Amino acid sequence: MSSVMDRIREAATIAAAGPLAGDRERPRLERVAARSPFPLEAGLNDYVERFRTELEALSSNAYGPLDAEGAAETAVRLIQERGAFRVLTWDESQIGCPALRDRLEQAAIEIVPSDVPNDEEHQAVLERLAEIEVGLTGATAGLADTGSIVVASGPGRARIASLLPPVHIAVLPLSKMYPTMQAWLAAGGAELAKGTSNLVVITGGSRTSDIELQLTLGMHGPRELHVVLYRD
Amino acid sequence: MHGAAIPFKKRVAKSVHDEALHKALRRATDRFEANRVSMLATLPDAEEARDRARAIRRHTIANLDRYLEQFVAGVERSGGTVHWAAGGDEANAIIVKLAKERGVQLVVKGKSMISEETNLNDALASAGIVPQETDLAEYVVQLAGTTPSHIVVPIVDMTRFEVSHLFHEKLGTPETDDTTQLARIARERLRKKYIEAGMGLTGVNFGVAENGTMTIVTNEGNGRLSSSLPRYQVALMGIERLVPTMEDLGLMLQLLARSATGQKLSVYTSMMTGPRREGDADGPEELHVVLLDNGRTRILASEYAEMLTCIRCGACLNACPVYKTIGGHAYGGVYPGPMGSVLSPLFSGLDAYSDLPHASSLCGACREVCPVRIDLPGLLLKLRRDTVKTGHRPWWLQLGLSGYAMAAGSPGLFGAGTRIAGLGSGLIARDGWIHGMPAPLNAWTDSRDFPKFAPRSFQAMWKERKAQRGEHGGAG
Amino acid sequence: MRIQLFVTCMIDTLAPEIGECVVEVLEKAGAQIEVPEGQTCCGQPAFNGGFWDESRAMARHTIEVFGDGDAPVVIPSGSCGYMIAHHYPELFEGDPVWYPRAVKLSGRIRELTEYLVDELGVTDLGASYDGKLTYHASCHLLRGMRIHRQPMSLLSQVQGAEIVPLEEEQECCGFGGLFSIKFGDISSEMLKRKLDNIEATGADHVVGCDLSCLLNINGGLHRRKSKVTGVHIAQLLAGKVR
Numbered sequence: 031m032s033s034v035m036d037r038i039r040e041a042a043t044i045a046a047a048g049p050l051a052g053d054r055e056r057p058r059l060e061r062v063a064a065r066s067p068f069p070l071e072a073g074l075n076d077y078v079e080r081f082r083t084e085l086e087a088l089s090s091n092a093y094g095p096l097d098a099e100g101a102a103e104t105a106v107r108l109i110q111e112r113g114a115f116r117v118l119t120w121d122e123s124q125i126g127c128p129a130l131r132d133r134l135e136q137a138a139i140e141i142v143p144s145d146v147p148n149d150e151e152h153q154a155v156l157e158r159l160a161e162i163e164v165g166l167t168g169a170t171a172g173l174a175d176t177g178s179i180v181v182a183s184g185p186g187r188a189r190i191a192s193l194l195p196p197v198h199i200a201v202l203p204l205s206k207m208y209p210t211m212q213a214w215l216a217a218g219g220a221e222l223a224k225g226t227s228n229l230v231v232i233t234g235g236s237r238t239s240d241i242e243l244q245l246t247l248g249m250h251g252p253r254e255l256h257v258v259l260y261r262d
Numbered sequence: 263m264h265g266a267a268i269p270f271k272k273r274v275a276k277s278v279h280d281e282a283l284h285k286a287l288r289r290a291t292d293r294f295e296a297n298r299v300s301m302l303a304t305l306p307d308a309e310e311a312r313d314r315a316r317a318i319r320r321h322t323i324a325n326l327d328r329y330l331e332q333f334v335a336g337v338e339r340s341g342g343t344v345h346w347a348a349g350g351d352e353a354n355a356i357i358v359k360l361a362k363e364r365g366v367q368l369v370v371k372g373k374s375m376i377s378e379e380t381n382l383n384d385a386l387a388s389a390g391i392v393p394q395e396t397d398l399a400e401y402v403v404q405l406a407g408t409t410p411s412h413i414v415v416p417i418v419d420m421t422r423f424e425v426s427h428l429f430h431e432k433l434g435t436p437e438t439d440d441t442t443q444l445a446r447i448a449r450e451r452l453r454k455k456y457i458e459a460g461m462g463l464t465g466v467n468f469g470v471a472e473n474g475t476m477t478i479v480t481n482e483g484n485g486r487l488s489s490s491l492p493r494y495q496v497a498l499m500g501i502e503r504l505v506p507t508m509e510d511l512g513l514m515l516q517l518l519a520r521s522a523t524g525q526k527l528s529v530y531t532s533m534m535t536g537p538r539r540e541g542d543a544d545g546p547e548e549l550h551v552v553l554l555d556n557g558r559t560r561i562l563a564s565e566y567a568e569m570l571t572c573i574r575c576g577a578c579l580n581a582c583p584v585y586k587t588i589g590g591h592a593y594g595g596v597y598p599g600p601m602g603s604v605l606s607p608l609f610s611g612l613d614a615y616s617d618l619p620h621a622s623s624l625c626g627a628c629r630e631v632c633p634v635r636i637d638l639p640g641l642l643l644k645l646r647r648d649t650v651k652t653g654h655r656p657w658w659l660q661l662g663l664s665g666y667a668m669a670a671g672s673p674g675l676f677g678a679g680t681r682i683a684g685l686g687s688g689l690i691a692r693d694g695w696i697h698g699m700p701a702p703l704n705a706w707t708d709s710r711d712f713p714k715f716a717p718r719s720f721q722a723m724w725k726e727r728k729a730q731r732g733e734h735g736g737a738g
Numbered sequence: 739m740r741i742q743l744f745v746t747c748m749i750d751t752l753a754p755e756i757g758e759c760v761v762e763v764l765e766k767a768g769a770q771i772e773v774p775e776g777q778t779c780c781g782q783p784a785f786n787g788g789f790w791d792e793s794r795a796m797a798r799h800t801i802e803v804f805g806d807g808d809a810p811v812v813i814p815s816g817s818c819g820y821m822i823a824h825h826y827p828e829l830f831e832g833d834p835v836w837y838p839r840a841v842k843l844s845g846r847i848r849e850l851t852e853y854l855v856d857e858l859g860v861t862d863l864g865a866s867y868d869g870k871l872t873y874h875a876s877c878h879l880l881r882g883m884r885i886h887r888q889p890m891s892l893l894s895q896v897q898g899a900e901i902v903p904l905e906e907e908q909e910c911c912g913f914g915g916l917f918s919i920k921f922g923d924i925s926s927e928m929l930k931r932k933l934d935n936i937e938a939t940g941a942d943h944v945v946g947c948d949l950s951c952l953l954n955i956n957g958g959l960h961r962r963k964s965k966v967t968g969v970h971i972a973q974l975l976a977g978k979v980r
Contacts, residue, residue, distance in 0.1 A: 034346040034555050038501060039327040041563035049567045050324040056506070057317040063512045064305040084526075120543075146544035148493045156457040156491060176526045188543035189490040193483065212512045220508035223533045224473040227340070227545050228490065231531040236483040240399035240415055242422050243289050244441040249398060250449060250456075251483020251530060271921075278923045583910045587927045621921050623914025623928070624786065626881035643825075646788030655788070659916070663784050667792035670747070671799045673776035680751045695960060705922025709929070710957030713752055720745050720754035724773050 063212035067175050077174035077207050078259065084177025085257060088234030089247060092177075094259035095204055101260040102129035105166060105199050106137045108256055114163040116140040118195055121186030125168035127201045127260050144188035156190075165195035165252065169202040170222065171214045172257070173231065179257055180214065182222060182229040189228055198252035200232075203262035270617035273592040283419055283589050290418045291580040297524020298577060298631065304526065305516060315517055316635040318510050319571035322471075322502075326562065326570075329471035329504050330553070336474020340536025342549040350380030353554045357382065357463065357496055358389045360550055364494055366391060366460030370452075372478060372485040373397040374465030375413055375574065376500050378596045379556055379609070382463075394455045396484035398448050405432045411590030411598060414522050414576040419589050452484070462488035462546070466499040467573075468514055469551075472507045475535045476551070479518065479528040486530050495537065495546035501553050502562075502570040514573060517633040521575040557609045566641055569604050571634045576601075578628035578638060584621060593618065600628035600638045607645055616654035619645035658702055680719045687714035739858065740770045741848075742804055744813040744822075747779040748949045756949060759976035760814045760850060767860040769812070769853075777803045782821040785829070786915050794829050801826075801839050804846075810857065811843065814850040814972055816879025816948050817915075823847040823883065849879065851888040851947055851971060863975045866897035871974070872904045872941040874932070874955065876948035880908060889947055889971055896974060902939040906931070913954035929958045936966055943979060944968045 046054045068076060082092040093104045105127075109117055119141055122131045134141055142162055146155050167187070171180040179200050183189045192198050208214040211231065215223075223229050236251030247253050277283055302308040322329055334344045347353035361369060369386060371377065371393060383393040383404070395404040399416035403409065406428055410416030417425070422441050429435045435447050456462075464485055468477045476497055478485040489495050505511050519525040538545030561570055579585050579599030590598035595606030595615065603622060607615040619642045628638040649655070669675045690696055691714035699707045706712060741764070745757045764771055781796030800822070804811055813819045826840040854860050873893060879885050893901050912918065912928025919925075932955065936944045944966060946952045952968040959966055969979050 034348050034501070034553070034559070035327065035330070037348075037555065037559040038330060038562070041559040042324060042326045042328075044563040045567040046324040049565055050320055053317070053320040053324040056321055057314070059314050059317070062314060062318075062509045064311040064516050065307045067304060067306060144543055148538070148547040152493060153457055160453065160457060178527060178531075183542060183545060184539070185541035186543060189486070190544055193486050193490060211515065212509070215508055215512050223475055223508060224336075224340075224535055227534065227536050227539050227542060227549075229533045229535075230486060231527065231533075232529065233525075233527040233531070234529050236481070236529055238398050238445055238482050240397075240402070240417055241420070241425055241441040241444055242286070243293060243415070243418075244422070246442045246445040248449075249445055249482035249484070250396065250452065250487055274921070274924060278927055284927075583912070583928050584924055587924050620788075620917065621924065623877070623910050623912060623917045623925070625877035625910035625914070627877075627908075627910070630881055643786065643788075646786070647790050648788070650788035650790075656920075659787060659920075660789075663787060663789050663792050666779070667781075667784055667789070667795050670778040670781070670796045673778060676778045683751060697961075702919055705919045705925075706957070708922060709926035709961065710954065711960045712957055713953070715751050716754045718754065720750045720757035721773065721775070721777070723754055723758070725775075 066210050066213070068209050072209065074204065074207060077209050078204070081172055081174040081177055081207065084175070085234070088177060090234050090255040090257070092257045092259060095261040096259065097261055098127055098129040101127050101201055101258045102133035104258050105130065105201065106133050106139065108199055109139055109164050110137065112163060112197055116142050116162050117164045117166045118142050118144045118159055118162040118191050119166040120144070120168055120188065120191055124186040125166070125201050126203055126262065130201070144191045146188065146190060159190060160194055162195050164197045164199060165191040165193070166199045167191045169200045169257070170206065170229070171219060172202045172207040173211050173214060174207060175210045176233055178231050178233040180219065180229065180231050182226045184226060192232065193251055196248060196252055197254045199256045199258065201258045201260050203260045205262050268594070270592070270594060270621065273594055274588050277589045277592050278587060284587065286419055287586045287589060290412065290415050291586055294523050294580040298521055298580070301520040301524045301526055311513060311516060312633050312635055315513055315633055316571065318505060318513065319573070319634050320568070322504050322506060323562065323567060323570045326502065326504070329506055330501060332471040333469050333474055333504055336472065337536065337551050338474070340474050341539070342474065342536045342551055345550060345552045347552055347554045350554070350556050353380050353498060353552050354382050354385035356552055357498070358385055358391065360494065360496060361386070361391050361461050362389065364460060366494065368392045368394060368455065368459040369461045369463050370394045370396050370455050370459040370488045370492060372464035372480065372488040373400050374463065374498055375596060376465050376498055376554060377463070378410070380554070394452070394459065396452050396455070396488055397480070397482060398445060401448050401452065402428065409591065412576065412579055413574060413597065419591070456487045456491045459492045461494045461496060462492040463496045463498060464489050466497050466503055467518065468511055469499060469504045470508055470511050471504050473535060475508070475533050477511060478532045478534070479530065481529045483530055486532055489532065489534060490545060493546055494548045496550045496552060498552045498554060501555055501558050518573060518575055521577040521631070521633040561608050565644055566604070566608055568636055569608065569641060571636060572601055573634060575633060577631040577633065581627040581631045583625060583627065584623070604638060604641045604645065612649055612652055612654060616649045619649060677719065677722070680715065683715040684717045688717065739768060740772070740809045741853070742809050742811045743771050743773045744777055744804065744811055744818070745773065746813060746815045746818045746949065748953070749814065752953070753949055756814070756970045756972055759970065759972040759978055762976045763854070763863055763972050764812065766863055767854055767858045769858065774803045774805070780818045780821045782818060783915055785821065785825060790829065797826055797829055797840065798836060801836070801843050804843055806839060806842060808846070810848045810853060811846045812848050812850055812853045814947070814970070815950070816849055816876045816883050816885060817950050819847050819849040820878040820882035849883055849885055849947070851892055852883070852885050855888040855891050861891045862895040865975045865977050867899040867974065867979060870900045870902050870939070870941040872902045872936060872939040872944050873907065874904060874911060874936070874944050874946045874951060875908050876946055876951045877910050879947050892971060892975060893945065902941050904939055904944070905935040911951045911954050913950050915950070918954060929954055933958045933962065933964070937964060941966065945971050945974055947971050
């Protein structure tokens with residue numbers, strides 16, 4: 031175990047004196063990530079438009095920006111359009127859209143809690159939850175230049191809600207829209223990642239081109255991704 | 263499992279003239295390469311970004327001990343457990359033990375090239391544990407009992423009909439030429455497996471030293487499912503797959519998907535830090551990270567340390583005309599293409615792979631596209647030097663080059679040789695061309711003509727001209 | 739401008755007429771040429787084959803032949819140019835006597851088109867061609883020495899010539915030196931693709947800056963009895979191409 035570490039130490043010393051001489055010190059870089067594609071004067075509206083364009087190019091959909099009522103209505107409509115009457119969801123407080131719970135109840139859509147225990151019930155619970163057609167979550171951040179949303183798991187924020195159902199609806203508050211991943215990392219994303227057992231940057235719906243480079247949407251993860259932009 | 267036992271040339275002969283294979287390879291590589299170029303262009307300072315990526319990766323490797331220590335501390339702080347494995351067998355044994363201790367009977371796997379290095383699937387199966395590949399292409403590879411032929415699109419060389427037939431044979435499903443249908447068949451089968459599996463195993467694209475975070479990227483979602491659903495999670499990671507900070511990770515992520523498939527980002531970029539935490543709604547209760555050496559420290563201590571900066575994007579495969587002509591299986595190792603031509607001899611020794619470093623025209627396309635600017639042709643040249651030093655040199659080449667070197671050191675001899683070549687080739691040439699030569703030179707004339715040597719060399723003519731003009735030596 | 743010419747072993751022994759064209763073109767552009775006696779081979783075949791000791795012997799000879807002066811050493815080949823410019827220092831790393839000499843020589847190397855366009859500032863040599871031409875970008879010239887703009891400038895000034903783009907222009911022709919013999923089957927497949935692309939342009943000739951590629955390409959074109967032939971850019975610029 032530690033003998034591997036000893037070998038690494040020895041080898042790194044050799045490398046730093048040999049082919050990697052000059053790389054021992056951290057390079058002094060003017061910047062790390064590539065420049066943002068946005069001009070300096072770009073603002074939230076630009077980010078939103080770019081986010082929408084990117085997402086649509088991935089065959090996913092962005093709705094809004096909408097107020098709380100509008101966002102909730104959109105989510106309900108999407109669920110009903112797909113003939114679903116149950117939704118696998120984060121805790122409402124974690125989604126952060128006030129009108130949501132009421133709207134879902136009014137539409138008689140069952141809100142299925144997505145807690146999965148790690149005991150003898152584990153498999154049975156997953157089997158049951160795997161039947162649910164729609165997952166509904168919030169989003170920790172939106173990344174405009176790639177049309178991505180960041181979904182961080184935690185208490186009341188199950189991983190499976192954005193993973194198991196074939197349809198994933200995410201409510202993204204505008205206050206969490208960032209121009210780039212770099213901006214989000216610098217603004218607290220890095221800290222968040224450290225403090226979260228699982229965080230995922232989702233860029234469109236699940237896909238594969240493994241067979242003859244033919245695109246199939248919806249491999250293992252959700253086939254459909256819908257992002258409802260909520261003006262919070 | 264991998265074909266090193268069959269001589270390289272024999273493997274090449276199987277695929278080199280296969281036009282269907284060429285078409286399939288180009289369909290993938292052309293698209294990836296075109297997309298790589300256009301997506302890199304969406305980064306305002308892409309070339310500088312690559313320079314920075316190179317610098318950061320080299321710095322990481324030069325300080326691998328320090329950053330690994332930091333990484334291990336981060337994993338442990340977040341509730342994960344770290345295991346060290348010197349070689350592939352040890353890694354397998356660790357994983358098998360973890361599984362057995364926990365009564366695991368089924369392991370779902372995200373795509374992991376490093377698990378191919380260790381032959382993990384065989385080790386699990388031998389221990390009575392079922393390894394289940396979940397990436398669509400790896401699932402097909404597993405069913406077919408074959409090996410990946412491209413690190414990003416492992417079944418690039420298979421047709422839909424072959425996949426359909428395979429599913430029909432092994433799964434009893436109806437034949438279909440609809441690729442979406444075929445994908446759905448796999449999805450349906452594998453969905454159950456994620457739920458039943460006691461353990462999920464993935465590779466790691468990048469570990470972040472400053473906090474013990476690990477990144478896995480997939481398009482299918484199988485990486486997420488494998489690392490989220492089962493109760494026990496194992497990440498098998500090469501010791502060199504690190505970056506110092508989250509900010510550095512951001513840069514690498516800007517380059518990885520663009521270089522691999524020409525996407526800005528893969529669909530799912532997961533960042534995992536430890537197992538499920540107190541109060542979390544779901545997630546694995548244990549996270550084990552197996553850090554594997556398997557020859558990497560040997561490479562680190564060698565002239566070839568630079569190769570450890572590789573981020574396994576596959577751009578070099580997509581650029582390589584040799585890869586596009588012979589396909590991935592011909593390389594015989596875990597990694598094909600230019601990266602494989604360097605890694606296979608370094609991992610498994612020159613005896614097994616003495617041909618690979620020479621099977622390149624050194625065109626440099628690989629170096630041109632590598633996001634971390636590894637000098638692949640330079641490494642291949644050094645490996646060639648090593649093959650000669652260790653006695654892997656054809657007698658005719660040694661003879662020919664020694665003779666040529668001698669002549670080239672002596673202008674008189676060189677001139678005489680030129681005249682002889684001129685005379686001799688003039689004799690066997692027809693209309694100024696040679697159409698057939700004995701082995702090994704027939705490797706040229708089998709498909710090409712060769713011109714006869716000139717009766718008088720340029721230098722001979724130049725000398726005469728100078729004599730005629732009454733000049734000596736320099737030009738005024 | 740005084741220069742030394744390294745004609746290359748291939749041109750010297752296989753196509754001296756190309757050497758003559760190189761001289762003609764350089765003199766026309768205003769260069770005064772010395773051809774150091776006793777030049778042979780830069781040592782690339784041995785180096786690429788992994789025979790670095792033999793390669794060093796040839797490199798030492800070459801360094802001696804070209805001396806330690808300052809005049810540019812012009813070489814009508816990207817692959818030989820790259821060998822000297824990029825690999826000579828590597829060959830003599832750690833050698834207190836030969837390393838500095840190798841570095842010196844490597845800094846003096848100028849590929850033919852690079853020298854004409856960048857140093858002499860000449861792009862129009864009064865050449866003309868009535869018909870279609872296409873251009874193959876040799877790997878060591880293009881990606882090694884980063885030379886592409888210069889041959890394109892020279893081609894654009896050839897009166898009357900229609901330069902047709904070559905599909906997959908930057909893809910290797912499959913020569914790779916000894917690779918073409920050691921792995922003749924792979925090499926010939928790569929060549930086949932290049933030749934199909936060349937013939938598809940409808941050009942009369944494919945122009946290149948490296949005899950090594952041209953040997954390969956012409957060998958293949960001749961074998962398939964093609965109407966197209968490959969020519970060295972020096973031949974075109976010297977008006978020797980019909």
